[in-house]
Amino acid sequence: MNFANRITLSALVFLLFTSSAWAQFFEYGSMTFLGNPLDKTAQIMDCKTSISGDLVIPETVEGLTVTAISTAAFENCNKLTSVKIPNTVTTIWSEAFKDCYNLQSVQLSTALTELVSGTFENCRSLSAVDIPTSVTEIGYTVFQGCSSLSSVTIPNSVKTIGLGAFENCRSLANIEIPSSVTDVGQSAFSGCTALTSIVLPNSVTKIGSSAFKGCTSLASAVLPDSITDIGTSMFDGCTNLTEVEIPGNVERIYNYAFRGCSNLKEISIPNSVTFFYSNVFENCN
Numbered sequence: 001m002n003f004a005n006r007i008t009l010s011a012l013v014f015l016l017f018t019s020s021a022w023a024q025f026f027e028y029g030s031m032t033f034l035g036n037p038l039d040k041t042a043q044i045m046d047c048k049t050s051i052s053g054d055l056v057i058p059e060t061v062e063g064l065t066v067t068a069i070s071t072a073a074f075e076n077c078n079k080l081t082s083v084k085i086p087n088t089v090t091t092i093w094s095e096a097f098k099d100c101y102n103l104q105s106v107q108l109s110t111a112l113t114e115l116v117s118g119t120f121e122n123c124r125s126l127s128a129v130d131i132p133t134s135v136t137e138i139g140y141t142v143f144q145g146c147s148s149l150s151s152v153t154i155p156n157s158v159k160t161i162g163l164g165a166f167e168n169c170r171s172l173a174n175i176e177i178p179s180s181v182t183d184v185g186q187s188a189f190s191g192c193t194a195l196t197s198i199v200l201p202n203s204v205t206k207i208g209s210s211a212f213k214g215c216t217s218l219a220s221a222v223l224p225d226s227i228t229d230i231g232t233s234m235f236d237g238c239t240n241l242t243e244v245e246i247p248g249n250v251e252r253i254y255n256y257a258f259r260g261c262s263n264l265k266e267i268s269i270p271n272s273v274t275f276f277y278s279n280v281f282e283n284c285n
Contacts, residue, residue, distance in 0.1 A: 028061045035064045043068035052079030059086040069096045085109045115142045133157050138165045156180045161188050179203045200224045230257045
């Protein structure tokens with residue numbers, strides 16, 4: 001081992017030793033925290049699944065500022081009905097509140113910049129969410145399976161709506177996509193059976209496959225002029241879709257894009273389209 005590698009390894013061992021020596025696990029109420037006296041911060045690592053009712057997460061515990069909620073910290077806390085997250089929290093890791101079946105409301109920290117994958121996945125009693133203006137990304141499956149979710153406010157700071165972010169949100173009848181959004185991920189709104197219309201702003205340059213698949217109440221869709229592809233199964237199974245205009249910059253329409261759109265009577269294909277699968281309109285009567 002050369003001198004440089006010995007120095008690097010020594011530095012790593014030192015960091016691991018000092019961090020493990022200073023970090024402390026402790027309990028506060030029903031929650032387990034990991035505290036770091038060096039920077040005077042703490043993150044929630046776990047919670048007893050017996051916790052119930054309304055939870056107000058404290059800003060400080062044992063003189064430490066609460067800044068993070070760890071992966072799956074509140075997963076399966078089925079008796080929680082509401083959560084208030086203080087503005088000191090800057091990070092919520094993946095699946096933090098997954099499968100909290102009775103969680104009805106949540107107040108998010110205004111210091112968050114991202115909603116990470118699966119944060120509220122399968123919170124089937126969650127009915128409304130206001131996403132703070134600090135958030136720039138809604139990650140994978142954040143609200144997937146939130147079947148009671150009927151109201152979501154997406155601020156003009158969000159740029160990305162990730163894969164399956166609102167998949168199977170069966171009570172979501174309306175949603176406004178702000179002009180800050182550039183990317184709508186695969187299956188982002190798939191299975192939103194109450195959604196009646198969608199307007200995508202011209203800021204959107206990419207729409208993933210199956211984005212609106214199975215939106216059986218969707219009657220109209222306005223697509224942005226900025227897209228060049230209609231992806232695979234984008235409107236597959238949208239049985240109530242009667243009206244959609246293909247933008248003039250679209251070059252490719254992929255497999256099953258409008259399969260099963262049995263009420264789609266007429267559609268205009270622009271001259272810009274150079275690639276077109278034969279099964280695009282399968283089962284469109």
